[in-house]
Amino acid sequence: MGADANKDCELLFEYLRGILYDSWIEHFEVSELSEPYRDLGRGLQYLQNAVNEMVTYSAELSKGNLSVEFPKEYNFLCENMKNLHANLNHLTWQAQQVKKGDYSQHVAFLGEFSDAFNEMTKQLKEREEQLREVAEKAERRAEMIEGYNELLIEILSRRKEWLLVVDKDSREIMYCNKQKQSKMVDSSFCESCKRRLSFRTELLGFESDEQYKVWELKAEADTYYRITSFQMEWKERLSYVHVVVDITDEKRNARNLTSKAHHDPLTGVKNRLFFEEYMSIVLRDELEATLCYLELDGLEYVNETFGHDEGDKYIQNFVEIVKKNFRGGDTFARIDGDKFCVVLSGNMAELINRKLDEIMKEFQEEVYRKYQCSFSYGVLEIEGKENKLTLEEIIEKADDVVYECRLRNIAKYPVIFSTLAE
Secondary structure: OOHHHHHHHHHHHHHHHHHHHOOOOOOOOHHHOOHHHHHHHHHHHHHHHHHHHHHHHHHHHHOOOOOOOOOOOOOHHHHHHHHHHHHHHHHHHHHHHHHOOOOOOOOOOOOHHHHHHHHHHHHHHHHHHHHHHHHHHHHHHHOOOOOOOHHHHHHHOOOOOEEEEEEOOOOOEEEEOOOOOOOOOOOOOOHHHHHHOOOHHHHHOOOOOOOEEEEEEEEHHHEEEEEEEEEEEEOOEEEEEEEEEEOHHHHHHHHHHHHHHHEOOOOOOEEHHHHHHHHHHHHHOOOEEEEEEEEEOOHHHHHHHHOHHHHHHHHHHHHHHHHHHOOOOOEEEEOOOOEEEEEEEOOOHHHHHHHHHHHHHHHHHOOOOOOOOOEEEEEEEEEHHHOOOOHHHHHHHHHHHHHHHHHHHHHHOHHHHHHHHO
């Protein structure tokens, strides 16, 4: 080997060493090499560009910059990092869904992190179930009240509750804890009762043979009161005692807790928890029903191509069209990210299949500038006493029908599915 060849080898070796071990190197002049070595030099330049792109790309990912552009397709050094980038983008979206209350998200591609993420969503779902239990307890508390005795009457004079003692025969008010009195109270209400107890006529006209009764009244301005009424002798006169409690906040809190536990936060329709509870009643009571299993096509494509905000709009638009075409009493639930169920009373598969065809046409007639729309569906009849399937088996069977529908859709709407597959 001549001196020139040795020189070329040294230059190429140093260039390769710089590519592999230096943080950054300047452009290498291939013209300094002898002719036989220039092709190798140009090959190393290609390697240098690929390595530089990989270094820049990995640096941005290490900073958490998921908006960085993907490297060029021919740079195979970045292939694994591009896969990681895509996974992180999807994981970010899943975390946002969990933030919105969708605890059905499941990660299965990031090893130990997957276990930690899935355990977190499991605990959040358990917390949701605990919230539902709290709601049920709050509702039960709204229906319960303890009896009061004469000692409690005096105690209530310092509390927010109203306590009225009404003569059973004359309907005169003998005692009201909201007014200080030494003699019989006038039969008309004091200013506090006039202003607050708009249902005073019902109290004065109360008549019951029961010794103890708990009842509720809805008053003006959407306020609620629980009234405990019982008979007793008061100052040697047979009387009705009414203990009136404002339970408006209690009612509202109970309703809010129940609503949050059973509704999907993005669409406002029922969630999987409600769906499973409802279906358990249908199967337990052996009711005839028709189940529509719907799967929104192309959601992942819309999310990855146009962003998750657009994906949310895609979901919401689909839900509004379905809601518009079914009765308000039908059960409509989102059971997964892109999966929905509608449950109707009675067996009517043929009718519902026609209805879903009409919904598909309406869905595709909407004006979209960016992408086409489609959904796949399957309809099953649950035959009451003849049904032997569990809910899991029903869903699995419906999923098979959806798959067949999707195959038909691919043949029927090739443009839509070719677009979604790009």
